[in-house]
Amino acid sequence: MSYDYIEFGESEKEFTSKIEEISGQNIFSCYQCGKCSAGCAFSNLMEKTINHTMQLVQLGKKEKVLQSNTHWVCASCLTCTVRCPREIDVAAVMEAIREYTLRYEPETIERLDLPEELLKKIPNIALVGSFRKKSEL
Amino acid sequence: MRIGVYVCECGKNISATVDVEKVVDYAKSLPYVASSRVYKYMCADPGQELIKKDIEELKLDKVIVAACSPRMHEPTFRAAIEDKGLNPYTLEIVNIREQVSWVHDDKKKGTKKAKSLVKSSVMRSALMEPLDRKKVGVTHKALVIGAGIAGIQAALDIAGSGYQVTLVEKTSSIGGKMAQLDKTFPTLDCSACILSPKMVDVGRNPNITLIANAEVEQVDGYVGNFEVKIKKKPRYVIEDKCTMCDDCVAVCPVIAHDEYNQNLSPRKAIYIAFPQAIPASYIIDPDDCLGIDPLICSKCKDVCGPEAIDFDMKPEIIEDEFGAIVVATGYDTYPIENLGEYGQGNIPDVITGLDFERLISPGGPSTGALRRPSDGKLVKNVVFIHCAGSRDPAKHLPYCSKICCMYSTKQALMFKHEVRDGTAVNFYIDIRTGGKDYEEFYQRAAEEAKVVYIRGKVSELIQDGDEILVKGVNTLTAETVELHADLVVLATGIIPSQGTKDIASVLRLSLGINGFIKEAHPKLKPVETSITGVFVAGCATGPKDIPETVSQAGRAAVRACNIIAQDEIEVEATIAHVDEMLCRGCGVCVETCPYSAITLIDTKRFGNTYKVASVNEALCKGCGSCAAACLNGAINQFGFEDKQILAMIQALGEE
Numbered sequence: 001m002s003y004d005y006i007e008f009g010e011s012e013k014e015f016t017s018k019i020e021e022i023s024g025q026n027i028f029s030c031y032q033c034g035k036c037s038a039g040c041a042f043s044n045l046m047e048k049t050i051n052h053t054m055q056l057v058q059l060g061k062k063e064k065v066l067q068s069n070t071h072w073v074c075a076s077c078l079t080c081t082v083r084c085p086r087e088i089d090v091a092a093v094m095e096a097i098r099e100y101t102l103r104y105e106p107e108t109i110e111r112l113d114l115p116e117e118l119l120k121k122i123p124n125i126a127l128v129g130s131f132r133k134k135s136e137l
Numbered sequence: 138m139r140i141g142v143y144v145c146e147c148g149k150n151i152s153a154t155v156d157v158e159k160v161v162d163y164a165k166s167l168p169y170v171a172s173s174r175v176y177k178y179m180c181a182d183p184g185q186e187l188i189k190k191d192i193e194e195l196k197l198d199k200v201i202v203a204a205c206s207p208r209m210h211e212p213t214f215r216a217a218i219e220d221k222g223l224n225p226y227t228l229e230i231v232n233i234r235e236q237v238s239w240v241h242d243d244k245k246k247g248t249k250k251a252k253s254l255v256k257s258s259v260m261r262s263a264l265m266e267p268l269d270r271k272k273v274g275v276t277h278k279a280l281v282i283g284a285g286i287a288g289i290q291a292a293l294d295i296a297g298s299g300y301q302v303t304l305v306e307k308t309s310s311i312g313g314k315m316a317q318l319d320k321t322f323p324t325l326d327c328s329a330c331i332l333s334p335k336m337v338d339v340g341r342n343p344n345i346t347l348i349a350n351a352e353v354e355q356v357d358g359y360v361g362n363f364e365v366k367i368k369k370k371p372r373y374v375i376e377d378k379c380t381m382c383d384d385c386v387a388v389c390p391v392i393a394h395d396e397y398n399q400n401l402s403p404r405k406a407i408y409i410a411f412p413q414a415i416p417a418s419y420i421i422d423p424d425d426c427l428g429i430d431p432l433i434c435s436k437c438k439d440v441c442g443p444e445a446i447d448f449d450m451k452p453e454i455i456e457d458e459f460g461a462i463v464v465a466t467g468y469d470t471y472p473i474e475n476l477g478e479y480g481q482g483n484i485p486d487v488i489t490g491l492d493f494e495r496l497i498s499p500g501g502p503s504t505g506a507l508r509r510p511s512d513g514k515l516v517k518n519v520v521f522i523h524c525a526g527s528r529d530p531a532k533h534l535p536y537c538s539k540i541c542c543m544y545s546t547k548q549a550l551m552f553k554h555e556v557r558d559g560t561a562v563n564f565y566i567d568i569r570t571g572g573k574d575y576e577e578f579y580q581r582a583a584e585e586a587k588v589v590y591i592r593g594k595v596s597e598l599i600q601d602g603d604e605i606l607v608k609g610v611n612t613l614t615a616e617t618v619e620l621h622a623d624l625v626v627l628a629t630g631i632i633p634s635q636g637t638k639d640i641a642s643v644l645r646l647s648l649g650i651n652g653f654i655k656e657a658h659p660k661l662k663p664v665e666t667s668i669t670g671v672f673v674a675g676c677a678t679g680p681k682d683i684p685e686t687v688s689q690a691g692r693a694a695v696r697a698c699n700i701i702a703q704d705e706i707e708v709e710a711t712i713a714h715v716d717e718m719l720c721r722g723c724g725v726c727v728e729t730c731p732y733s734a735i736t737l738i739d740t741k742r743f744g745n746t747y748k749v750a751s752v753n754e755a756l757c758k759g760c761g762s763c764a765a766a767c768l769n770g771a772i773n774q775f776g777f778e779d780k781q782i783l784a785m786i787q788a789l790g791e792e
């Protein structure tokens with residue numbers, strides 16, 4: 001049986017506190033009621049539920065959080081934020097995870113690397129969006 | 138003879154399954170019955186008025202109510218008929234709710250059964266005779282056994298009502314477990330700061346006689362008149378003379394375990410449990426002392442300025458009488474030795490919640506800076522394991538110990554206040570914060586102090602170098618997890634103390650399946666016990682926090698005062714009586730009686746002495762066990778005479 005190792009070392013603390021800093025939220029307020037996940041219209045598309053993600057952020061599990069598509073699937077509709085009984089702005093936490101990725105784990109898209117065929121098909125808005133999210137520019 | 142039969146609909150509770158009109162018609166056809174009526178709620182005022190009016194106008198001399206269990210409303214209807222001059226013991230109740238409508242679906246059969254029961258009761262009623270309520274005198278003094286916060290509060294409240302109270306404590310000081318706690322949830326006020334003033338009050342209150350280092354050995358008698366034997370063990374230090382100068386401790390050569398500090402630090406053979414202890418006097422532990430014999434050591438005696446040490450003290454038996462007793466003998470925690478997966482107490486840095494209270498206390502073994510037991514290293518990472526032994530019907534305790542979610546949270550918070558950069562992880566199954574301001578306290582621990590909560594059990598603790606490897610599961614992320622900790626604190630469950638079990642057997646109190654003292658009713662008689670005049674408060678009946686313990690102690694005190702405030706009290710009228718001519722002195726009844734109400738006495742008959750059974754009227758609870766057990770039919774019970782019971786059976790057989 002493999003055990004996931006829990007530790008609160010520098011890198012774990014750094015991740016948790018960075019997410020807290022960017023979102024302005026106290027991650028530890030989350031008591032895992034699951035209301036955010038229950039109400040999110042996109043939960044079924046997320047690899048990890050929102051509350052699961054919240055718990056992983058509490059534990060400083062950076063890789064697990066970033067590997068999951070949860071924060072990218074999030075549409076920023078704010079349902080979770082409105083509903084969270086602990087008044088956590090959960091959507092802001094999702095945004096913070098996206099920002100964290102952009103700031104610290106840039107995955108860039110080089111316009112020149114994209115095949116001409118694809119460029120013709122992609123709607124402009126998608127291209128602009130992906131530059132904003134995934135480019136060094 | 139004129140009997141009135143009153144049938145209750147109990148809303149739809151009865152009338153849905155019993156055709157009450159038919160029962161009334163049937164009752165009218167029975168012998169002796171002068172009137173029969175139905176009403177929606179017989180127990181309500183209009184229902185009672187109906188009965189009272191009939192008694193007056195129809196000159197009834199007996200009343201039968203067909204309604205719910207006599208446990209519910211027998212007193213109500215007895216009072217109602219007494220009001221109109223009938224003897225309360227001529228009331229007969231037919232239980233057509235619990236024994237008919239609630240257990241049957243078929244209305245036809247239900248109605249038939251209700252009719253037969255009414256008939257049998259009419260036959261019994263015809264044979265019922267008025268009974269007298271006996272009265273016994275009362276000793277205006279109470280005894281409180283156990284002086285934790287429950288016993289302290291009960292004694293103060295009884296004394297505050299102006300009555301004399303004797304408080305007996307097994308150990309050398311009052312205070313109980315609360316004296317060992319550092320801070321208390323949910324306010325984090327220091328335990329000693331809120332407890333010591335009450336302890337001092339006990340010491341000073343002229344109405345309270347405190348007997349510490351003592352145990353109750355024997356209790357005879359009955360409500361209003363308990364005869365009690367208390368054994369006071371020798372302290373070897375004269376309480377009044379000891380000035381608490383501490384000179385003796387410096388010279389005593391013996392090092393022993395300090396129980397107050399959970400054996401985590403040493404004390405001497407002469408010691409005081411803790412600085413605020415009451416009685417404010419040192420004590421010699423005869424098991425540790427080199428021999429209570431001046432020839433062997435006597436170093437302490439030599440240095441004691443006020444000559445307080447007396448090696449010749451002997452155990453003392455104190456005999457006294459009390460009108461009521463409050464049992465407040467508290468709890469112990471589930472033995473760590475039973476928890477195989479958590480090291481059975483063999484891993485020095487796996488400790489219990491009470492150990493933690495002492496370790497983090499400024500007055501504790503590590504004088505406040507939280508150092509772990511094994512090597513005295515300052516602690517940085519703590520894991521708290523909830524439900525250690527609790528909520529595990531298969532192997533340990535089936536019940537929830539109720540206070541450990543809160544105390545583990547409190548301890549995690551206290552730890553984080555002290556070690557700001559430390560981590561505290563709580564493994565829990567559910568978080569139970571059912572108390573005023575408790576949920577807020579828990580949320581505060583997580584939010585302000587960043588205490589981490591992981592939902593799941595820990596499966597194993599392994600000593601790994603100088604750390605402890607904790608293996609478990611996080612059921613929310615569905616992963617097995619492991620982590621290292623400097624210290625692991627087990628929230629061991631709450632179990633009845635040995636002293637609670639001991640006193641239960643001295644007093645012959647009933648225990649529940651988990652070994653705690655059983656209440657007379659779990660909701661409405663939470664401090665009453667199976668014995669009239671004996672009350673119980675605090676953790677002796679089950680896990681409780683301090684607020685609940687204190688409120689319970691207050692109620693127990695009031696109930697005790699209800700008795701000792703009276704000059705005489707009425708005892709049960711439906712008690713057993715012996716026909717000495719039929720009794721052959723076999724003693725079966727003596728063994729059968731659960732309340733020890735029967736003894737064999739000598740009686741003279743035709744110049745010879747015979748043994749016959751004799752019932753103590755104040756002790757007998759009227760359970761009827763003896764009457765059923767007696768082979769000669771020599772014991773009968775007032776109100777349940779054989780001829781009445783036989784008439785009932787015969788009536789039922791005729792149907």
Ligand SMILES: Cc1cc2nc3c(=O)[nH]c(=O)nc-3n(C[C@H](O)[C@H](O)[C@H](O)COP(=O)(O)OP(=O)(O)OC[C@H]3O[C@@H](n4cnc5c(N)ncnc54)[C@H](O)[C@@H]3O)c2cc1C
Pocket residue numbers: 282283284285286287288305306307308311312313314315318320321322323351352353465466467468469470490491494540544547634635636637639640674675676677681682683684686
């Ligand atoms: C680790 C831990 C932390 C806790 N923290 C908190 C908290 O923060 N807040 C809170 O509200 N509650 C807390 N509690 C609960 C609290 O300890 C209890 O509610 C309280 O102590 C119950 O008091 P008691 O008088 O019923 O029992 P006890 O404190 O056990 O007192 C019983 C007394 O009776 C004596 N005795 C026993 N048998 C006999 C006998 N046969 N004859 C004479 N004397 C006898 C004992 O020596 C003892 O003095 C905590 C409990 C634990 C285990």
Ligand code: SF4
Pocket residue numbers: 029030031032033034035036037050051054083084085086087088090
């Ligand atoms: S709703 Fe709020 S408290 Fe509940 S799980 Fe989601 S983030 Fe946590």
Ligand code: SF4
Pocket residue numbers: 036039040041042043050073074075076077078079080081090091094
């Ligand atoms: S803001 Fe994102 S995570 Fe929250 S409910 Fe909307 S989509 Fe779901």
Ligand code: SF4
Pocket residue numbers: 523524525527528536537538539540541542543566567568569628
């Ligand atoms: S109070 Fe909490 S820790 Fe204690 S047994 Fe109940 S659920 Fe477990």
Ligand code: SF4
Pocket residue numbers: 712713729730731732733734735752756757758759760761762763764774
């Ligand atoms: S009726 Fe019950 S309590 Fe009374 S003497 Fe008989 S057995 Fe004991």
